[in-house]
Amino acid sequence: MRCAAIFAALVVWPLISVAQDVTLTSRDGTLAISGQFQGYDGELYRVMTEYGLLTVDGEGVTCEGPACPDLTNFVADIRIAGEPGLAASLTSPLVTAFAANRGFVAVPVEGGIDLQEPAMGRVVAHFRLVTATDTEAADKLRLGAADLTLSALAEPDLGARVLGMQALVAVTGADNPLPAMATADLARALSGQIQNWSELGGPDRPLVIHALASDSGFRKALEARLGQSIVAGAEHANLAELDAAVARDPWGLAVTAASANGKARRLTLTDSCGFALQPTKLAVKSEDYPLTQPFFVLTPKRRLPLMAREFLDFIETPAAGAAIASAGLIDRDVERTDLVSDGIRLANAIRGAGPEIGVPELQRLTSAMAGAQRLSLTFRFDGGARTLDAASRDNLATLVRLIEIGTFADQELVFAGFSDGSGPAAANLQLSRERADVLFEAVATAVPDLGDLRVSLAVEAFGEALPMACDESPIGRGLNRRVELWLRAPSPREIPETEN
Numbered sequence: 001m002r003c004a005a006i007f008a009a010l011v012v013w014p015l016i017s018v019a020q021d022v023t024l025t026s027r028d029g030t031l032a033i034s035g036q037f038q039g040y041d042g043e044l045y046r047v048m049t050e051y052g053l054l055t056v057d058g059e060g061v062t063c064e065g066p067a068c069p070d071l072t073n074f075v076a077d078i079r080i081a082g083e084p085g086l087a088a089s090l091t092s093p094l095v096t097a098f099a100a101n102r103g104f105v106a107v108p109v110e111g112g113i114d115l116q117e118p119a120m121g122r123v124v125a126h127f128r129l130v131t132a133t134d135t136e137a138a139d140k141l142r143l144g145a146a147d148l149t150l151s152a153l154a155e156p157d158l159g160a161r162v163l164g165m166q167a168l169v170a171v172t173g174a175d176n177p178l179p180a181m182a183t184a185d186l187a188r189a190l191s192g193q194i195q196n197w198s199e200l201g202g203p204d205r206p207l208v209i210h211a212l213a214s215d216s217g218f219r220k221a222l223e224a225r226l227g228q229s230i231v232a233g234a235e236h237a238n239l240a241e242l243d244a245a246v247a248r249d250p251w252g253l254a255v256t257a258a259s260a261n262g263k264a265r266r267l268t269l270t271d272s273c274g275f276a277l278q279p280t281k282l283a284v285k286s287e288d289y290p291l292t293q294p295f296f297v298l299t300p301k302r303r304l305p306l307m308a309r310e311f312l313d314f315i316e317t318p319a320a321g322a323a324i325a326s327a328g329l330i331d332r333d334v335e336r337t338d339l340v341s342d343g344i345r346l347a348n349a350i351r352g353a354g355p356e357i358g359v360p361e362l363q364r365l366t367s368a369m370a371g372a373q374r375l376s377l378t379f380r381f382d383g384g385a386r387t388l389d390a391a392s393r394d395n396l397a398t399l400v401r402l403i404e405i406g407t408f409a410d411q412e413l414v415f416a417g418f419s420d421g422s423g424p425a426a427a428n429l430q431l432s433r434e435r436a437d438v439l440f441e442a443v444a445t446a447v448p449d450l451g452d453l454r455v456s457l458a459v460e461a462f463g464e465a466l467p468m469a470c471d472e473s474p475i476g477r478g479l480n481r482r483v484e485l486w487l488r489a490p491s492p493r494e495i496p497e498t499e500n
Helices: 086-102 134-143 183-190 217-226 239-248 281-285 306-314 318-326 343-352 359-369 390-404 425-446 474-480
Strands: 007-009 021-026 032-040 044-049 052-057 061-064 076-082 105-109 112-116 123-131 148-151 159-172 180-182 208-212 234-236 252-257 268-270 292-299 336-338 373-379 411-418 455-461 482-488
Touching: 021 044, 032 052, 076 086, 076 134, 076 306, 086 105, 086 112, 086 123, 086 148, 086 306, 086 318, 134 148, 134 217, 134 292, 148 306, 159 239, 159 281, 159 318, 159 390, 180 183, 183 208, 183 252, 183 268, 183 474, 208 217, 208 239, 217 292, 234 239, 239 252, 281 373, 292 390, 373 390, 390 425, 411 425, 425 455, 425 482
Parallel strands: 076 123, 076 148, 180 268, 208 234, 208 252, 411 455
Antiparallel strands: 007 052, 021 032, 021 061, 032 044, 044 052, 105 112, 112 123, 148 292, 159 252, 159 292, 336 373, 373 482, 411 482
């Protein structure tokens, strides 16, 4: 039983070091364990013993043996795995900004960046990028060969935080005459269902799809968003090569990151109902723009070294925003816009309203929008269910943090639920309310002292009354199933729901 006072945890750790014998002895000398040294993260020892793999608090023991670390000059080794494109371009500015925030000096070295104390020049941490595909990087994280992973793909068995958002765009050759394309047509072309430009209103020429390699995280994330595989006629090593190749090919077509779009001509996107789709900052942050791709930092289901935990805390702060933007991502700072100034959304509400959505329901919607602002924090659900997706879980954590620091004092936060147009309007209205209730309960539970913070919460539900896109495609239906976050002055009034 006395061992429990020393052992911080009894967990399965990956074997990442050359094993050597050590003995850990309690400070009072009454307890000792021996085994093969597996690692030290600045706080905890990991030792393979006759009892199994033990994690031991370093403050409670002394270490004897050839593998014992130098505690006086300990250097944290933080391994970040990711693809050589966006992950590589993010690592350097993020680590450099983190070093400045912590008062260290970032010194580029072969294979990574050292963090040094400014006075003595002592190295306190070494950050290095382990180059791998997104799939390989996730495996390294599971096996303990990496501490963090930067990836376009979220993994269900790994923690995920959104670093930023990418706006994806459709591009073609500089000499291609087609001015615009519907997203449904784009999806059919990428999947091989359309093979000639004449099927899109262009000339009678074969359509050539350009893409990254099939094992790239960017391509896999795009295929997951499209819900189908891409049938590529030409593959490229990175987005820069893809853009250059498409620019030279008048009959080429590809999807790339807006930040990587150079000489290839960008196509204007619409949905199949004619709704305009613009990758504005608010539309990307709220994922209302259909070709929005979150970029994640993935974490393992084990305790991370202290320096890695502090780095994760840093990337959630505004100080990390400039570094994230320098790599072409859109940061996650919360944007606001007046609801009534959004004429496109109101026009879509009128044009896209189904036969069961009457004028009274649209009037109720516009009345609720009057005087309110919309925040870019928008919530969507895995597979249309009631479980928040990875980006929305991050949005929820951000919202709770903003409430706790007083950002919304003396204001009312409204969770406005919406649905797609599949099924009866009454059922959709109820489903949109249930999803909004999920957010209401989550925030009320996470912040029990809302009254002390002078923040009130409310729920509104409008079903299918305010479509963001056409319901004819899976992407459009996914955009329409959402809970928006509105901000308005507290009001005791209730807006009754109309019967349809």
